[in-house]
Amino acid sequence: MLSVEFIENQRKILDQTKLPFKERYLALNSAEEVSEAIKSMAVRGAPAIGIAAGYALALSDNPEKDYVTLLSSRPTAVDLKNALDFVAKGKTIEERKKLASLWQAGVSEACASIAENGASLLEKHNNVLTHCNTGAVATGVEYGTALGIIKKLKESGKDIFVYVGETRPRMQGAITSWELNKLKIPNSVIVDSAAGYFIYSGKVDAVMLGADRIAANGDFANKIGTYSLAVLAKENSIPFYVAAPLSSFDFSIDSGDKIKLEMRGEKEIIGDAYAGSTSALNPAFDITPARYVTRFITEKGIFSPEGVGSIGKIHRS
Amino acid sequence: MLSVEFIENQRKILDQTKLPFKERYLALNSAEEVSEAIKSMAVRGAPAIGIAAGYALALSDNPEKDYVTLLSSRPTAVDLKNALDFVAKGKTIEERKKLASLWQAGVSEACASIAENGASLLEKHNNVLTHCNTGAVATGVEYGTALGIIKKLKESGKDIFVYVGETRPRMQGAITSWELNKLKIPNSVIVDSAAGYFIYSGKVDAVMLGADRIAANGDFANKIGTYSLAVLAKENSIPFYVAAPLSSFDFSIDSGDKIKLEMRGEKEIIGDAYAGSTSALNPAFDITPARYVTRFITEKGIFSPEGVGSIGKIHRS
Numbered sequence: 001m002l003s004v005e006f007i008e009n010q011r012k013i014l015d016q017t018k019l020p021f022k023e024r025y026l027a028l029n030s031a032e033e034v035s036e037a038i039k040s041m042a043v044r045g046a047p048a049i050g051i052a053a054g055y056a057l058a059l060s061d062n063p064e065k066d067y068v069t070l071l072s073s074r075p076t077a078v079d080l081k082n083a084l085d086f087v088a089k090g091k092t093i094e095e096r097k098k099l100a101s102l103w104q105a106g107v108s109e110a111c112a113s114i115a116e117n118g119a120s121l122l123e124k125h126n127n128v129l130t131h132c133n134t135g136a137v138a139t140g141v142e143y144g145t146a147l148g149i150i151k152k153l154k155e156s157g158k159d160i161f162v163y164v165g166e167t168r169p170r171m172q173g174a175i176t177s178w179e180l181n182k183l184k185i186p187n188s189v190i191v192d193s194a195a196g197y198f199i200y201s202g203k204v205d206a207v208m209l210g211a212d213r214i215a216a217n218g219d220f221a222n223k224i225g226t227y228s229l230a231v232l233a234k235e236n237s238i239p240f241y242v243a244a245p246l247s248s249f250d251f252s253i254d255s256g257d258k259i260k261l262e263m264r265g266e267k268e269i270i271g272d273a274y275a276g277s278t279s280a281l282n283p284a285f286d287i288t289p290a291r292y293v294t295r296f297i298t299e300k301g302i303f304s305p306e307g308v309g310s311i312g313k314i315h316r317s
Numbered sequence: 318m319l320s321v322e323f324i325e326n327q328r329k330i331l332d333q334t335k336l337p338f339k340e341r342y343l344a345l346n347s348a349e350e351v352s353e354a355i356k357s358m359a360v361r362g363a364p365a366i367g368i369a370a371g372y373a374l375a376l377s378d379n380p381e382k383d384y385v386t387l388l389s390s391r392p393t394a395v396d397l398k399n400a401l402d403f404v405a406k407g408k409t410i411e412e413r414k415k416l417a418s419l420w421q422a423g424v425s426e427a428c429a430s431i432a433e434n435g436a437s438l439l440e441k442h443n444n445v446l447t448h449c450n451t452g453a454v455a456t457g458v459e460y461g462t463a464l465g466i467i468k469k470l471k472e473s474g475k476d477i478f479v480y481v482g483e484t485r486p487r488m489q490g491a492i493t494s495w496e497l498n499k500l501k502i503p504n505s506v507i508v509d510s511a512a513g514y515f516i517y518s519g520k521v522d523a524v525m526l527g528a529d530r531i532a533a534n535g536d537f538a539n540k541i542g543t544y545s546l547a548v549l550a551k552e553n554s555i556p557f558y559v560a561a562p563l564s565s566f567d568f569s570i571d572s573g574d575k576i577k578l579e580m581r582g583e584k585e586i587i588g589d590a591y592a593g594s595t596s597a598l599n600p601a602f603d604i605t606p607a608r609y610v611t612r613f614i615t616e617k618g619i620f621s622p623e624g625v626g627s628i629g630k631i632h633r634s
Contacts (some may be wrong), residue, residue, distance in 0.1 A: 016504070022594070040526065069536075084403070131510075133595070145530055158579055160599050164588065165510070166485070167510075168485060168508040168509065168510065171509050174348075174587075174595070177595045178595070181594050181595060187596075188596050189587055189595060189596070189597040189598075190543075190584055190586070190597065190598050190599075191485040191486050191541065191586060191599070192485065192508070192510035192596070193448075193482070193484075193485060193508070193509035193541055193542025193545055194541050194599075194600055194603070195545065196544040196545035196548060196598050196603060197541060197544060197603040198598075200603070200604075224508065224511050224514060225510025225511070225519055226510075227513040227514060228510055228512065228513035228545055228549060229364075229550055231513060231548055231552045232545060232548055234552075235548045235551075235552070243351045252506070266506075269483065269506055269507070269508060270506055275500050278491070278494045278495070278498060278506060279335070279504075279505045279506070280505055280506040280507065281480075281505045281506075281507050281511070282507075283511055283514050284509075284511060286511070286514040286517070287517075290543055293444075315399070
């Protein structure tokens with residue numbers, strides 16, 4: 001079963017907050033419930049968020065109001081808006097249901113193509129470091145983005161080892177490791193700050209991860225910690241790859257400084273158990289300037305940062 | 318009370334594994350118990366480890382054997398060996414007790430001087446990012462190293478804000494934040510991977526932290542994550558300061574690649590609660606090449622990486 005499914009008029013989502021301990025599916029009955037699931041990160045991963053929101057809007061009796069509710073769930077990932085705009089074109093519930101399915105099918109096709117395109121690029125790399133979760137649970141389809149490429153490499157018989165950044169504070173690395181274990185791909189979880197150690201030691205051939213919103217100039221927002229990995233990759237002359245479908249590009253934004261970055265609550269970091277008086281700052285995303293990106297891997301091919309403008313042209317055509 | 322004390326023939330240590338929740342002191346009755354406390358990180362921080370080991374050796378009935386036991390507790394911090402060698406010169410328990418006290422007094426004086434020297438250097442910086450814990454609990458004396466400088470700045474009336482890296486997996490940042498709160502110094506805990514975000518945003522004026530072992534060429538070992546911070550500081554043109562007493566220098570080692578780095582158990586990362594089949598890699602330290610260091614702050618003054626050789630000459634004289 002996929003992490004986001006639409007079965008007999010029910011919006012079913014895999015509750016990612018329970019992973020890797022429990023595979024529990026939630027049936028969500030309204031746009032408010034879907035919005036809450038996105039906020040709490042029961043649904044997470046830019047493409048999966050888009051699909052879930054699309055289904056929520058499809059079944060809505062009040063699509064104008066629910067569009068606003070859903071769009072405000074999380075600010076950074078652009079797939080959410082792109083999916084909502086796509087589904088909102090439907091005038092009736094039936095039309096919107098068709099569009100929501102079509103959107104998911106589009107993501108599925110895009111991710112399969114990303115896996116193909118990325119696998120050829122990664123052929124020379126045996127040891128890949130990744131961050132956060134970009135697997136099938138994050139996309140709501142069969143292949144993930146960055147992790148979809150790794151799955152494809154495995155399917156083609158390649159030996160590959162993955163260093164999995166645990167991704168504090170929400171530990172999405174646990175989901176990544178769980179998915180890799182299911183795929184029988186050797187991997188080890190590391191604390192995020194150990195990435196530099198493994199890169200500097202020469203043990204990592206490439207860093208590859210996803211994106212939540214890519215601006216027209218190639219600057220992009222992704223999970224907190226991405227920028228540090230980009231700087232470490234550059235300093236140590238290893239490639240830094242970003243795998244994302246066109247639905248994660250935002251050609252209306254010309255550079256990264258215009259991307260709104262979500263700040264989340266301090267409890268995610270310091271929890272209830274911490275000493276009462278301590279405060280925390282919890283940016284959920286950071287911006288990585290385009291110049292750090294070796295290649296963007298999309299369903300339309302592989303692009304240098306300078307080439308992102310030309311993706312925009314394909315996208316609009 | 319200090320984090321390591323010798324009171325009425327008892328080796329008392331503050332159990333740092335219980336911080337910031339509980340201030341519990343342990344009375345340790347043998348070199349084995351002290352060695353276990355160092356391994357489990359009930360005593361941690363290079364200078365505090367040295368002092369605790371010194372007292373353990375002082376009271377030993379079998380100093381040759383206990384020297385070996387204590388030295389093997391943790392491999393990376395050189396203070397441990399330096400303190401043991403100093404105390405081992407005593408032929409009797411009484412002599413060794415005097416030497417162990419003298420060692421602690423020396424660390425105390427050194428840290429007070431580091432605080433003085435560093436405060437003048439940091440005068441222009443209002444926002445400092447630090448990693449791990451370098452406060453009084455880590456040194457076993459009144460002033461910490463990097464955090465001792467921040468304490469001194471506060472005492473001199475300076476407004477200062479500290480970004481505290483939480484320091485996965487053992488969360489020594491919680492101890493740092495607890496110490497800063499006691500000193501009424503404003504601070505926020507951040508996940509380690511958010512350091513890049515705050516540095517790139519221009520919110521951090523300097524990175525300052527401690528060291529576990531500094532080689533003769535200025536390469537140094539410190540808590541995992543230090544190297545990444547050094548690279549981020551360089552990339553963003555902010556100073557990167559290392560505060561450490563001469564007892565943390567190892568002039569017998571000519572470069573960082575000769576420093577033995579401790580690998581710790583994967584349970585520190587993935588815990589008992591994680592999915593059973595997941596593995597983790599847990600290097601406790603990394604090496605930062607000397608070229609990333611703006612200045613070393615010691616009790617003998619402030620040195621560029623190229624000047625570390627001259628510290629060696631002072632040290633031997």
